[in-house]
Amino acid sequence: MKKQILAIDDSKAIRFLLQTVLGKDYTVVTAPDGCSAMYWLSKRNLPDLIITDAQLPDMQDWELIEQLASSGIYRDIPLMVISSLDKAQADAKCQEFGVASNFTKPFNPVDLMKAVQQVINNDTKVASAYVAHAS
Template sequence: MKKNVLVIDDSLPIRYLLEAVLSRKHKVTSAGDGLSAMAWLTKGNVPDLIITDLQMPNIDGWELIDYLSTSNLYQQIPVIVLSGIINSKETFQNKHYDNVRGILTKPFDPVMLLDKVDGIFDNRFMYVFS
C-alpha cells in the first residue's frame, strides 16, 4: 500500500518536481503554504510523512512544525525540512522538534530525497541531514 506524503512548498516547480519523483511509489498531496496544509489536515487527513519548506507565505514552515510537534494528532508524523535556508541538526534538536527526521538543503538531488523518504518509511534512517 502506498504511503501518503504531504508536500508543502510555495514554489510550484518544486512541488511539481516532488510530486513527479514521489508519486511513483507514494501517494502525494501538495500545498502551497502552511495555511493550505493546515486546512487539509483539519479535514481529517493524516499523512505518513510531511516534506516542508521553511520560508512560505501565510503560515511558514517554522509555525507549521511548531503546531505539528505540539499536537497530539500530528506529533508522530515524521517531517523532512527541504529548504534553501541552511540550518543544522542542533537547531531543530534545541527546539525539541522530535518529529523532524531530516533536513535537506535546496538544491537537492531528487533521487537522494526519494531514497531518504523510503529509508524513513523502512526505518533504515532515524535522521537524515545533508
C-alpha cells in the same frame, strides 16, 4: 495501498518535483502554504510523512513545523524539511523539533527519495497515533 505524503512548499517547481520523484511509489498531496496544509490535515487526513519548507509565505519561519511537532494528533507523523536556510541553523532547528531529515535547496532528488523510503519504512507510530487521537 500506497503510503501518503503531504508535500508543502510555496514553489510550484518544488511541488512538481516532489510529485514527480515520489509519485510513482507514494500518493503525494501538495499544498502551497501552511494554511492549506493545516486545512487538509483538519479533514481527518493523516499522511505517513510530511515534507515541508521551513519558510512558508503565510507563516513565520518554522511555525508550521512547530505547530505539527507540538500537536497531540500530528506530532507522531515524521517530518522532513527542505529549506534554503543556513544548514547549521536548519540542523539545530530540526533537532529541536524532532525532524527526521533535513535537505538544503538545491537538493539531489535521488538522495531525497532514499531518505523518504528510510523514514517511511521505519515508521510504525502514525496509524496508532491517529486511532488514539481520533476518538
